[in-house]
Amino acid sequence: MIEIHGLTIKYGAAVAVDDLTFAVKPGQVTGFLGPNGAGKSSTMRAVVGLEAPHAGVALLDGRPYGMIGRPLEQVGALLDASAAHGGRTARAHVACVARSNGIGARRVAEVLELVGLAGVAGRRVGGFSLGMRQRLGIAVALLGDPGVLMFDEPVNGLDPEGIRWIRGLLRTLAGEGRTVLVSSHLMGEMEKTAAHVVLIGRGRLIEDASMASLVGRFGSLEDAYMELTEASVEFAAGGRA
Template identity: 60%
Template sequence: MIEVIGLTRRFGRSAAVDDLSFTVNPGKITGFLGPNGAGKTTTLRIILGLDRPTTGRATVNGVPYRTLDRPLTHVGALLDASAVQGGRRADQHLQWLARTNGISFRGINGLLETVGLGDAGRRRVGGLSLGMKQRLGVAAALLGDPEVLLLDEPLNGLDPEGIRWMRGLLKSLAAEGRTVLVSSHLMHEMAVTADHLIVIGRGRLLADTEITQFVRPGMSLEDTFMRVIEESAP
């Protein structure tokens, strides 16, 4: 599981994350929602050891990410699909990641097939569309067969077929008992994908509940989300 406990991250006088606590449990898809600037990406970066909190802590299976041995075998993450060396081939990118974590190359071709890039393995990453880069990012997240997955806006650049594929993939990963945390602005997709929601605003927790309990009677997820954000405004 993922645990965030009393997490605060300040930049000068501003708090991007403000005393935030929540737990992401295995076996379900947890949607991580909030408006722009709510602190979602900062929180994900702290969980992944890419940023340090001012106070509080974030752990994966009880320990900080930075202390994990061969971290890709524990946690798979997609934060920015475009942050890849464009001159490398797609398969070389995965091979480089595998080498850094002592992962065998043998499953790479099959993994590319799984994410719909079976014919693109020898293409340069710089020549791939955004949707194809997203699929490659998902392949990188799955490379070490991790039990925990963190995906930030994984639907960016995907066409309707790709969105449907991603939805099925996330559901299958959760059904296998993995911990799946997905940050997204696409409310209509979260409405049919997420089992649990963590909603934040201005760095603070606004809701931590099953989606069926969050959505108000007669309202859509988007309508309820907007109402909660409006009600939390000073």
């Protein structure tokens, strides 16, 4: 379970996340939605300790990330596909991360097989496409068989086969009783995948509701999103039609 209490993140004078409070429950896929610049990535980074909040806390099963002895066994996160040194092979990259948390070579091979990179495990990451890097990030997230998973735009760069695979993977993970938080801009996919939605805009919580209730009120997730975030869009293109 992920608990966010009064989280406030500032970059200098700009407030990226403003007194945000919500919880992500296990056993279902929770969609994390909002316009660009709403504070989704900042919030997710704060959960894994990559961001130091100005105020508030982010707790995983009651503990801050930094207090967890072997964090990868509790939390797996795909936040940034580019977070890998291009000079290493895929296998070496995953193995180094695994070693830091006491995870062995067998599991490394398993996760690489799982994400479909077993064939290119010996190739340097510098030569990978975006989709391959995404899969690599997912492999790292799955290493410790964690109870909490967070994915920031996981289908970025994936082909339709990959998108469908992700959809199945997320549902399976949630079905195993894990806490799954996914952020995405693909409303259609989200509607098919997530059971709960947390919607934020300009750093503040807009809506924290079940998918069913949102679709019931607005007709579709996209309509719900557009309606609820009208006032919170940071970067709107062109003039009104």
